[in-house]
Amino acid sequence: MELLTEQERQHRSHRATTIAAALRDRGIVAVALTWVDTSGITRTKAVPLERLPHAAAWGVGASPVFDAFLLDDSILSGHFAGGPTGDLRLHPDLARVAPLAALPGWAIAPADRYTQDGAPHPRDPRLLLRRIVDELATDGFMVRAAIEFEWVVSRTDPADPDAFHPATTAPAYGAAKLVELGGYLRDLLDALRDSGIVVEQIHPEYAVSQFELSIAAADPLATADTAIVVRETIRAASAAHGLRACFAPMVGVDEVGNGGHIHLSLWRDGRNTMAGGSGPFGLTDPGHRFAAGILKHLPGLLAIGCPSMASYLRLRPSHWAGIYACWGLENREAALRFITGADGEREYAANLEIKCFDPAANPYLALAGLLIAGRAGLAADLALPSPVAVDPAGLDRQTRHAEGIDALPRTLHDAVAAFEADPVLSCAFGAELADTISSVRRGEITLFADATPEQIAAATRWRF
Known part of the structure; x- marks a missing residue:
């Protein structure tokens, strides 16, 4: 998968602005960005609706340490995962944003994880599935x-x-x-x-x-x-x-x-x-x-x-x-x-x-x-x-x-x-x-x- 370019970031921002306006009409105030860790637990970070365009373009910061979480929230230190350093960016897939009707005021979007340089994170399961x-x-x-x-x-x-x-x-x-x-x-x-x-x-x-x-x-x-x-x-x-x-x-x-x-x-x-x-x-x-x-x-x-x-x-x-x-x-x-x-x-x-x-x-x-x-x-x-x-x-x-x-x-x-x-x-x-x-x-x-x-x-x- 290719790096996120400046043109792609602008496109995502404009598209997210349109999506946010439609969500606002449905009473949505925030979007939960989700990813699933190696143990099978869904983790999330959320943004207020008005921040969705920025999140779409530039992502939301998240530590790569989540790859090493066990199901009891303890953290391993492996060859590639674990430790306090590093950062990733969560980019919501705008094609999959959906209102979470059972939780009024909230929408949900799966996030792809990229490095700060805009490269796909090699341990991201969603990007792997997309590639296959x-x-x-x-x-x-x-x-x-x-x-x-x-x-x-x-x-x-x-x-x-x-x-x-x-x-x-x-x-x-x-x-x-x-x-x-x-x-x-x-x-x-x-x-x-x-x-x-x-x-x-x-x-x-x-x-x-x-x-x-x-x-x-x-x-x-x-x-x-x-x-x-x-x-x-x-x-x-x-x-x-x-x-x-x-x-x-x-x-x-x-x-x-x-x-x-x-x-x-x-x-x-x-x-x-x-x-x-x-x-x-x-x-x-x-x-x-x-x-x-x-x-x-x-x-x-x-x-x-x-x-x-x-x-x-x-x-x-x-x-x-x-x-x-x-x-x-x-x-x-x-x-x-x-x-x-x-x-x-x-x-x-x-x-x-x-x-x-x-x-x-x-x-x-x-x-x-x-x-x-x-x-x-x-x-x-x-x-x-x-x-x-x-x-x-x-x-x-x-x-x-x-x-x-x-x-x-x-x-x-x-x-x-x-x-x-x-x-x-x-x-x-x-x-x-x-x-x-x-x-x-x-x-x-x-x-x-x-x-x-x-x-x-x-x-x-x-x-x-």
């Missing part, structure tokens, strides 16, 4: 992506604020869940609509007081940006109803946990390569190779998509968490679930669902990693193994070995080791970002070295 999307476009491909949002709703208790108090104990997927919290869900949907988010589905989920929301597919960068708006809208709407939203992988060790499933479809020349082909279940050759790349690199990708110690409390067999590196048609126990969609809409709807990822993941890093792996599969002409039509946990170890069904890493330590041993991922992420990811993951491993599963769940419950 552009590289796929150069190859003649585009990707449509969507994220499922699972969260658990707790009632607040001033006497015990950090404990989990289910807002409803109605049955899994029960209509009673919707009835008991219908006003909350209605206001949430209203706020998402007013923030420009297209919601395709919302429903009660399996776990106690758990819900799920699905958004419309879009290009990966827009999808990651939307993920931040959706999560903060859920958080704000919950607070307005005296509730608290938990996005952590595990609210408690005896629960099922929250997933952060990602859906991907690869397109070329306006056609979905996941449908209409002669491969298994209608996959075309490019779609087949793209999926094979993701499956091959999934062990290392777990350090990105399951980045917390709490993530590995969720990854249990026969819990629809996709702990085996296999794929299958509508198989919710496979790490890659292939979805054709209903007959008649498959050319649009066919996609891959990555089941093992969770909400602790930085969405920019997660999507970038998946696209890197898929692109590597295209380049290497990889092939998928035979699809799996059963719960792999129900097969004995000898059968799984014979069919090439390997378990994904069961600990964060093993996932980091797989990430560091994967040259495709480390090369594409770049030395600085790859080293920072590993350092932060190892920092969390050290942080919880002596913690019980119950302590890990409690410490991470409200962090994401």
Whole structure:
């Protein structure tokens, strides 16, 4: 990516002036500039609306130390990240400024991080994702992506604020869940609509007081940006109803946990390569190779998509968490679930669902990693193994070995080791970002070295 030029800065300032005037008419007084750190936590700095043009042109100062934050806000000192020196500039992406309807008076904008010289920050996940999307476009491909949002709703208790108090104990997927919290869900949907988010589905989920929301597919960068708006809208709407939203992988060790499933479809020349082909279940050759790349690199990708110690409390067999590196048609126990969609809409709807990822993941890093792996599969002409039509946990170890069904890493330590041993991922992420990811993951491993599963769940419950 090129340096920010004086002409580009002037263009951004003029455009931001127009956007600020429109936001002012909607009662907006400030804009929150957001970025997501290596641990998966959304951080922010805000500017009064009248300062948006200056922020667009010249950015807002922010230390690069955030790359080295752990989820408890302690700070590492790694090879490339950490320490008190240096500064970056947060530049809002003006195409993605949106009112945060659940928080009256506020708008939100994802920020790209640049050096003070106007160069892209090499550890910025959003700029990485933008670059990978552009590289796929150069190859003649585009990707449509969507994220499922699972969260658990707790009632607040001033006497015990950090404990989990289910807002409803109605049955899994029960209509009673919707009835008991219908006003909350209605206001949430209203706020998402007013923030420009297209919601395709919302429903009660399996776990106690758990819900799920699905958004419309879009290009990966827009999808990651939307993920931040959706999560903060859920958080704000919950607070307005005296509730608290938990996005952590595990609210408690005896629960099922929250997933952060990602859906991907690869397109070329306006056609979905996941449908209409002669491969298994209608996959075309490019779609087949793209999926094979993701499956091959999934062990290392777990350090990105399951980045917390709490993530590995969720990854249990026969819990629809996709702990085996296999794929299958509508198989919710496979790490890659292939979805054709209903007959008649498959050319649009066919996609891959990555089941093992969770909400602790930085969405920019997660999507970038998946696209890197898929692109590597295209380049290497990889092939998928035979699809799996059963719960792999129900097969004995000898059968799984014979069919090439390997378990994904069961600990964060093993996932980091797989990430560091994967040259495709480390090369594409770049030395600085790859080293920072590993350092932060190892920092969390050290942080919880002596913690019980119950302590890990409690410490991470409200962090994401």
